[in-house]
Amino acid sequence: MPGHNKIKIVHALKQPPLADFKVGVDNVIFSVDTAQNRLLVLLVMRHQEPFLNSWSLPGTLVRQGESLEDAAYRILSEKIRVKNLYLEQLYTFGGPSRDPREASDSYGVRYLSVSYFALVRFEEAELIADGVTGIAWYPVKQLPQLAFDHNKILAYGHRRLRNKLEYSPVAFEVLPEVFTLNDLYQLYTTVLGEIFSDYSNFRARLLKLGFLYDTGIKVSRGAGRPASLYKFDAEAFAPFKDKPLVFL
Amino acid sequence: MPGHNKIKIVHALKQPPLADFKVGVDNVIFSVDTAQNRLLVLLVMRHQEPFLNSWSLPGTLVRQGESLEDAAYRILSEKIRVKNLYLEQLYTFGGPSRDPREASDSYGVRYLSVSYFALVRFEEAELIADGVTGIAWYPVKQLPQLAFDHNKILAYGHRRLRNKLEYSPVAFEVLPEVFTLNDLYQLYTTVLGEIFSDYSNFRARLLKLGFLYDTGIKVSRGAGRPASLYKFDAEAFAPFKDKPLVFL
């Protein structure tokens, strides 16, 4: 079809050229220190320009043949060893000039960031300190200035975490295998804030739902009556999957 | 620091090269035909390879200096004219080999799709038929086979729409300026399915919330008692913003 081709060419001449991208993946990795009731996020110190010696979210550029999610898992496994984790895509930040390299190398290459949101168990997460890379859990209450637009990404991740917590059982991905109901309650209050119902009501509602299994094992934390250790029963939770369950 | 430099080089040699990307933006544009109670999605016919003569989501590749959202608005405005609309980012699909061009041109260029989700008012949306481009509203109940992974993207968008509808006032972006409570009810049932409370309860709950303004104007649709036309009062809704409001 010659006529059709002509149209395409005319259009191509009118339009500005396509942008070339490198695609980065940045992870917002949360965990909760139940002992100290702090919500933590994993940060790494940059050792290259740009933003040399700034803290940043652990990230990487996507390689040939690698899917976005693969890349997300790759950085994660380079930084910490975990038994299991929760991971989902967050958001894609892609405005021009969000990365200073775009200006400097003037090839017109854009840097786009697909962010992922992850939850790991604090007790099981073993940081991989390779001696060169600074890496640390930071309390979200005391964040430093981060590289790029990472503060924005982190804020977005934090919002997602709060939402998730209300209507999905992500909490049990963050807690240790067994936990007391108070651990669970503390987790909700530290992440969501004090806007919360009574402990006894929280407790009653959750137990009635029936996906928490009482192991019978008691644990004593200093003074006071020992608490039962509970376990999340994934099978018993199944019927609630995708239902608008809210345990506010 | 020479030692530091050496480490970088060694790593670079071990690692597979970075992928180069073109970034596409694909829009899932919904509207609701209140007259026929159908949920519609905007599709365009492709006139180039790959997937010549397949229906697809309206999309484009991102140009130099253009943000992702700009690109989303650009395609949208090339296809339809609307007064106002709701737009938000959906998800980023980026596995290797999701686009057949990746294989064929063998430059190792990857195609990544950032999808956007849009809602427009059916009555106000004027399709721009340029004679060449086939473009049409398709009922989501009767979708054809789409190009690329667009069926998957569309399914994802549909799920998001259902969720949005339950806890945010997007419905009023899709309805005309004034509407009857029945219009609203029909909208919810057509999108969410019949899993729904009674009309009278739905009605009572919404009116109690107090952000629907009764214009007093009555409109008669065939037989039966004429209905009041209502208006969404954005200011009165403000206090509910970001609250876990659900009008199921």
Add this chain to the structure above:
DNA sequence: GCAAAAGTGTTCGAAATACACCCATGT
């Protein structure tokens, strides 16, 4: 008058809220 659609009201039971109270342990 009768059907059809809009709009109102009533009843009933389930859940959320706010407590008061009992239980088991460390010191």
Add this chain to the structure above:
DNA sequence: ACATGGGTGTATTTCGAACACTTTTGC
């Protein structure tokens, strides 16, 4: 023994589901 945290029970109120009933129109 008493302070501390764990755990249970109960009265009150709010809210949603179901459904009966009234009102206003077209035919």
